[in-house]
Amino acid sequence: MVVGISFFVLFSSTLSLAFLLSKWFSKGKTKNVPKGSLGYPIIGETLSFLKAQRQDKGSEWLEERISKYGPVFKTSLMGSITVFAIGQAGNKFILGSPDDVLSAKKPITLKKIFGRQSLVELTGHRYKLVKGEMLKFLKPECLQKYVKQMDELVNATLLREVTEKETVGVVVLMKKLSYDLSCNILFDIKDEHTREALFVDFTLAFKAIHSLPINFPGTTFWRGQRARARIVDRMIPIMNKRWEEVSKGVLSSTNDMISGLLALRDENDQPLPHDLITDNFIFLLVASHDTSATLMSLMIWKLSRDPEVYKKVLQEQMEIIKQREGTEERLTWEEIQKMKYTWRLAQELMRMIPPLFGSFRKALKDTSFQGYDILKGWQVYWAAYGTHMKDDIFENPEKFDPSRFENPTKPIPPYSYLPFGAGIHYCIGNEFARIETLTTIHNFVKLFEWSQVNPEEPITRQPMPYPSLGLPIKIKPRSNMP
Ligand code: HEM
Ligand SMILES: *[C@@H]1O[C@H](CO)[C@@H](O)[C@H](O)[C@H]1NC(C)=O
Numbered sequence: 001m002v003v004g005i006s007f008f009v010l011f012s013s014t015l016s017l018a019f020l021l022s023k024w025f026s027k028g029k030t031k032n033v034p035k036g037s038l039g040y041p042i043i044g045e046t047l048s049f050l051k052a053q054r055q056d057k058g059s060e061w062l063e064e065r066i067s068k069y070g071p072v073f074k075t076s077l078m079g080s081i082t083v084f085a086i087g088q089a090g091n092k093f094i095l096g097s098p099d100d101v102l103s104a105k106k107p108i109t110l111k112k113i114f115g116r117q118s119l120v121e122l123t124g125h126r127y128k129l130v131k132g133e134m135l136k137f138l139k140p141e142c143l144q145k146y147v148k149q150m151d152e153l154v155n156a157t158l159l160r161e162v163t164e165k166e167t168v169g170v171v172v173l174m175k176k177l178s179y180d181l182s183c184n185i186l187f188d189i190k191d192e193h194t195r196e197a198l199f200v201d202f203t204l205a206f207k208a209i210h211s212l213p214i215n216f217p218g219t220t221f222w223r224g225q226r227a228r229a230r231i232v233d234r235m236i237p238i239m240n241k242r243w244e245e246v247s248k249g250v251l252s253s254t255n256d257m258i259s260g261l262l263a264l265r266d267e268n269d270q271p272l273p274h275d276l277i278t279d280n281f282i283f284l285l286v287a288s289h290d291t292s293a294t295l296m297s298l299m300i301w302k303l304s305r306d307p308e309v310y311k312k313v314l315q316e317q318m319e320i321i322k323q324r325e326g327t328e329e330r331l332t333w334e335e336i337q338k339m340k341y342t343w344r345l346a347q348e349l350m351r352m353i354p355p356l357f358g359s360f361r362k363a364l365k366d367t368s369f370q371g372y373d374i375l376k377g378w379q380v381y382w383a384a385y386g387t388h389m390k391d392d393i394f395e396n397p398e399k400f401d402p403s404r405f406e407n408p409t410k411p412i413p414p415y416s417y418l419p420f421g422a423g424i425h426y427c428i429g430n431e432f433a434r435i436e437t438l439t440t441i442h443n444f445v446k447l448f449e450w451s452q453v454n455p456e457e458p459i460t461r462q463p464m465p466y467p468s469l470g471l472p473i474k475i476k477p478r479s480n481m482p
Helices: 002-026 046-054 058-069 088-096 108-114 124-138 140-162 170-187 192-209 220-248 257-263 274-305 307-324 333-338 340-352 430-447
Strands: 072-077 080-085 167-169 358-363 367-369 372-374 379-383 448-452 459-461 465-467 472-477
Touching (some): 088 379, 108 274, 124 140, 140 430, 167 170, 257 274, 307 333, 307 340, 430 448
Antiparallel strands (some): 167 472
16 A cells, blocks of 8 residues: 555656656747648648738738737748737837848749849848948938939929820829839939830739749749849840940949949959849839839829818928929929928828838748747738727827828837838838929829819729729819919
8 A cells, every 4th residue: 555655656756757857858949839820731821811912901811810819920921931920019029120030031922023132132241232332322412413303204204194185094104103213213224115115024023023923824923023034134235234334434333223233342342243233123113113103192092082181282382383483493302391291191191001011021040029939931021000000009090180290299109100111121212202202292283183083992902002993083284373
């Protein structure tokens, strides 16, 4: 009996000791990964995520998972486990992480279209070098010099595309306009034929970014890659000519971004490979034109349907023209700074309808957030949705109110207003976007009077948020200056 009991005690204590020991040794090995379904093998939940984006149900897609698993959850997208961290704390973790922990490296569809050496694929010294060169063309001192040229281009393009027409599609017009502005001003591609041909291929390439990564003749992804190859072919002679001109000193490195990147030397005093420059040309044109076109379309959509807002914008813009009387006709940098209400309108539109739904990061090391492990090789995704529409950050978030950006009763906390992202990868084109948007709206209200063909036309993500029918408007030259 005694033997029996002591055996039992010994047995059970050994067992619990073993249990404790195993716990101890496995500490650091057992991972506490976020909850969430990985969906189907390989494709994971890619289909439902892309579909939700296209059908403008991205926020529902998120809500469904947040309610099941909480604001930090995992899924599998584009062949890789992907952790979402929704809300301000999540944004801060993702956007505030150093580049060697969470890099901006993109899933295969984006990488294949942008190229292996686009800015978002680069890290460390190379990343800083290339971004530094781009910034030379996007910093305010340089942008001031573009205002006049931008104004001329916008005036000319609007008049050319609109004159003699009774109705125009605003979305197509804005896409064309923002593309022409980037091509002209940032890259000095002035040849009309080249620009047109490139535009067709950029449209195809852009579609592929949000497609399934199935590379089979006829798929969107396949077409996008072929379009990319044609863009590259077209860029080679342009690049070679510029290279020659820059080498001979005929063209200054400050002429445009391509010349700037060609003249750049790396840490070993070597020029950058031409394919890196092509990759970044493609990346920048995509990053700059559809985003800005979205914002400009949203602005005209809002002006068409909200007389109150229209009146205020018209007043502000006409006041600028009035004060100009007798001096130079062209828009100036100082005048851009006076367009305060017009820009607040843009800010409020981008709060309620952020052009970019969110974006990917890739873990280059194991990391963790709120006790959840995120393993090397996984993707992470941030979304603007988690803070833009929350009432602890924006009072009455459902209410459209540009004045909230005028004198916010409480300052907007960091990492919660993200139309241009935040942290290391904060949009370097935000000032360029502001100037081109304000220049476009200025000219649009100055030159035309218009009305919506479909007054009920909603905004849908496709996956960029555009008026669902392309915003056709009846348009005519302004008859009187108010
Ligand atoms: C309204 C217009 C625009 C919007 C809403 C927008 C939005 C954004 C956002 C959200 C990011 C961060 C992405 C991330 O965190 O992964 C970003 C990055 C970037 N944007 Fe923009 N953008 C706009 C216009 C432009 C323009 C006009 C340019 C170029 C002239 C540009 C160039 C870039 C570049 C190069 C990056 C990457 C920066 C980096 O990774 O360091 N964007 N943009
Ligand atoms: C706008 O463009 C038209 C047509 O090209 C031109 O006649 C006009 O002078 C331009 N307006 C301004 C203010 O430059």
